[in-house]
Amino acid sequence: MTTENLGRFDVVVVGAGTGGLCTAIEAATGGARVLLIDKQQEIGGMLHIANGEFSGAGTRRQAAHGISDTPEEHFAEVMRLSHGKADERLAWQTVRAQGRTVDWLESQGFEFDPATPGLVHGHEVYSVPRTYWGVRAGLSVIDALRPLLDGLVEQGAVTVRFGVRIEGAVVEDGRVAGVTGTGPDGGEVTAYGDAVVLATGGYDANLELRNRFLPPGCENALIACLDHATGDGLVLAEELGAGISGDGYFIPVMGLIPDPGRPGFAVDYREAFVEVAPAYRTPYEIWVNRDGERFVAEDTTSPEHRERALLRQPGIEMHIIWDQAIAAAAEPLIRNGAGDWTPERMRDEHSRGRWIVAADSLEELAGKLGVSPGGLVETVRRYNEAVAAGHDPDHGRTTLPIPISQAPYYALTSVAASLLSRDGLRVNGELAVLDREGDPIPGLYAVGEVLGNNVFAGDNYVGGMSVTPAMTLGRELGRALAARRGSGRG
Numbered sequence: 001m002t003t004e005n006l007g008r009f010d011v012v013v014v015g016a017g018t019g020g021l022c023t024a025i026e027a028a029t030g031g032a033r034v035l036l037i038d039k040q041q042e043i044g045g046m047l048h049i050a051n052g053e054f055s056g057a058g059t060r061r062q063a064a065h066g067i068s069d070t071p072e073e074h075f076a077e078v079m080r081l082s083h084g085k086a087d088e089r090l091a092w093q094t095v096r097a098q099g100r101t102v103d104w105l106e107s108q109g110f111e112f113d114p115a116t117p118g119l120v121h122g123h124e125v126y127s128v129p130r131t132y133w134g135v136r137a138g139l140s141v142i143d144a145l146r147p148l149l150d151g152l153v154e155q156g157a158v159t160v161r162f163g164v165r166i167e168g169a170v171v172e173d174g175r176v177a178g179v180t181g182t183g184p185d186g187g188e189v190t191a192y193g194d195a196v197v198l199a200t201g202g203y204d205a206n207l208e209l210r211n212r213f214l215p216p217g218c219e220n221a222l223i224a225c226l227d228h229a230t231g232d233g234l235v236l237a238e239e240l241g242a243g244i245s246g247d248g249y250f251i252p253v254m255g256l257i258p259d260p261g262r263p264g265f266a267v268d269y270r271e272a273f274v275e276v277a278p279a280y281r282t283p284y285e286i287w288v289n290r291d292g293e294r295f296v297a298e299d300t301t302s303p304e305h306r307e308r309a310l311l312r313q314p315g316i317e318m319h320i321i322w323d324q325a326i327a328a329a330a331e332p333l334i335r336n337g338a339g340d341w342t343p344e345r346m347r348d349e350h351s352r353g354r355w356i357v358a359a360d361s362l363e364e365l366a367g368k369l370g371v372s373p374g375g376l377v378e379t380v381r382r383y384n385e386a387v388a389a390g391h392d393p394d395h396g397r398t399t400l401p402i403p404i405s406q407a408p409y410y411a412l413t414s415v416a417a418s419l420l421s422r423d424g425l426r427v428n429g430e431l432a433v434l435d436r437e438g439d440p441i442p443g444l445y446a447v448g449e450v451l452g453n454n455v456f457a458g459d460n461y462v463g464g465m466s467v468t469p470a471m472t473l474g475r476e477l478g479r480a481l482a483a484r485r486g487s488g489r490g
Contacts, residue, residue: 003189004187005192006035006191007191007192008191008193009033009193009194010027010032010033010194011195011482012192012193012195012196013027013199014037014038014198014232015037017045017046017047018467019199019471019473020474021043022478023475023477024036024149024152024478025158025475027479027481027482028482029482030483031157031482032485033159034157034158034159035158035159036149036160037160037179037181039165040162040228041163043149044138045228046202046225046226047141048138048226049138049225049270050137050467051337052134052139052140053463053464053467054098055130055132056099056103056130056464057098057099058070059099059117060103061103062130067130071098074126077127077462078457081126082456082458082462085249085459086455086456086465090456091455091465093473093476094472097476098468098469100472105144108145108147111134111136112133113135116129120463121279121301121303122277123461124303124460125463130463137337163183164181164183166181166200169196171240174442176444177193177443178190178191178192178193195481197477197481199447201228201421202231203421204420205223205225205230206231207223215248215249217311217316218252218316220416221250222258222266223265223266224266224419231421233450234424237425237433237450240433240441241441242426242433242441243426243438244423244425245424245452245454245455246423247422247423247452247454247459250311250418251308252310253417253418253419254274254303254414255414256273256414256415257272257414266417267355269336269337270337272341274333275333276306277303279301282331282399284326284329285298285321285330286320286379286404287319287321288319288371288375288376290370290372291372292373292378294383294394295313295395296310297395297397298399310416315415316416317414317416318413318414318415320411321409321411322404323407325403326402326404334412356411360407360409362380369413383403384404384405387401387402387403421449421450422453422454423454424446424450427445430480431446445481447470448469448474449466449470451469453465453466456469
């Protein structure tokens with residue numbers, strides 16, 4: 001077994017995702033010697049599957065589209081959408097500068113989708129278009145950052161080490177002075193730094209850790225993130241006495257499909273997810289719980305309303321029900337970011353038996369799903385009456401295209417999923433990690449999802465308030481650490 005000392009640096013950044021990349025780039029640009037470590041074999045972290053949506057106000061791109069917006073207005077909406085539960089200090093710290101982050105990305109040649117700035121209907125909608133995304137979703141962010149990192153690596157300002165999993169800290173005279181971990185060959189790796197930055201992302205792929213933070217009754221939530229999101233930085237910091245939030249908030253990602261080959265995990269949504277937003281697809285189907293009963297208007301325009309309704313259902317699961325007539329008339333229920341779920345592919349999926357259940361009667365369908373047969377039959381009867389009357393007295397649904405009455409009948413089960421880690425490390429305005437008494441742990445900093453999304457979104461999802469704070473605060477932290485190098489205050 002080998003033992004390797006990677007050397008001493010001004011800044012050691014653990015995690016080469018959104019926040020870690022921006023921290024490393026800015027610190028090195030400011031003259032710091034930076035070591036960037038990641039346990040994966042490539043940069044980008046969750047950007048490889050994320051939509052990569054970011055938000056900012058007062059941008060050049062907004063001005064070019066005649067959109068008037070300010071950071072103050074953006075901040076007010078963040079606090080409204082988060083029900084006042086976002087951390088006001090940190091939320092304002094990032095929001096006030098997010099417009100500059102958007103302009104900076106533009107100056108780096110970021111390939112914006114032509115529809116941006118736009119309104120995103122997967123979350124509660126902003127009052128003005130201030131959300132942006134790239135033509136390659138999260139990969140567009142990597143495309144913009146990679147040349148900056150590569151240039152700094154060529155200059156010798158940044159050293160990158162892949163395949164290194166950090167498991168401990170070097171502490172000297174009460175100060176975090178480096179990290180220890182395991183290298184690609186299983187040997188021990190040590191690196192020293194005047195400042196250590198944890199940018200290790202979330203913990204949702206670590207079932208035990210995730211369920212520690214979920215509210216009771218939500219343990220059945222599917223895991224929707226990549227496998228590397230195991231909370232390594234949070235665990236390391238907690239062992240050093242770091243304070244960690246425990247807000248008990250959870251708002252699910254809807255429309256994800258249980259993976260038959262990986263119990264507890266969702267089918268990778270780059271392959272398939274159920275489109276639940278009526279802004280993007282007219283709903284023909286109904287959604288029922290284990291009792292066979294509808295629980296929400298399937299055409300509600302409020303993502304939060306449908307998400308919270310799902311949380312109240314047994315097993316936080318729903319069964320989507322349709323028939324042969326709907327299969328022929330509706331747009332594909334299943335989508336992905338590539339847009340390759342054509343009507344032909346959807347028709348083929350009906351007979352594949354991977355995710356879709358088929359039956360010749362509603363009773364048989366209910367039996368295959370494990371829901372109440374009588375409940376499902378009665379629910380479909382009432383829904384068909386609502387279609388005939390043009391009025392839904394049970395839930396107020398207004399989109400009532402055709403009845404569910406033509407065999408064969410179909411169903412697909414979807415379970416609430418966790419994608420973003422809600423809780424995380426407590427930090428001050430300098431992003432120094434705080435101990436349980438609220439005092440900074442010398443030499444230790446954190447940025448990105450390891451802070452938990454509640455800091456920026458409260459108990460909700462708020463557009464662009466995951467990727468953008470990671471970039472914006474990562475850049476600020478990198479500049480600050482570069483300015484402090486050699487001062488002993490890293």
